[in-house]
Amino acid sequence: MTLLINLAGLLLIALIIGWFWLSQPGGRKTRSQQIVSETTVIVDNGVYDPAVIHARAGQPLTLHFQRKDPSPCAEQVVFHGLDVSAFLDTGKTTTITLDNPAAGEYRFTCQMQMYQGRLVVD
Ligand SMILES: [Cu+2]
Structure with a gap:
């Protein structure tokens, strides 16, 4: 025992x-992780890949969200504190451009906040 x-x-x-x-x-x-000005984010299986994105303040940032997950959960990405959001089509790539991101840390999530990502701008 x-x-x-x-x-x-x-x-x-x-x-x-x-x-x-x-x-x-x-x-x-x-x-x-490198500081990027452009990157592709895969949306699949409940995660963003990469889930953390590093960018330079004041430098335009282009994000290509490639949605593979057909669940409705994945259909929208919301950048909290940046007033940016987009609907993502399954099997397609949706491009979001942040023209002049201010330094800070911003969460990006699906509308239900199950998908979780972080954008770090310095
Ligand atoms: Cu969700």
């Missing part, structure tokens, strides 16, 4: 470590 509990504990620890480990690559990718 004690052995079982110990095994369960070990399993739990392994799961927790695994969870942190798996959540790391995203973090690493974020840090190494």
Whole structure:
């Protein structure tokens, strides 16, 4: 019985470590991510890829949202704090241009905020 509990504990620890480990690559990718003036964002399976976009303040930013997910959840992208939103057609690419983004951090999400992305402008 004690052995079982110990095994369960070990399993739990392994799961927790695994969870942190798996959540790391995203973090690493974020840090190494280049500042872009144009990029393509894939909308699929409940995530934006990339989910974090780094851009330069005052430099026009062109984003091509390529929607693969047919679920209604994915149909709109909203940039919070920028007053920018767009409807995305399934299987198509929708281009959004931010002419003069101000420095700051902006979330971009679907209308229900299940898809989550972050635009970092510095
Ligand atoms: Cu949604």
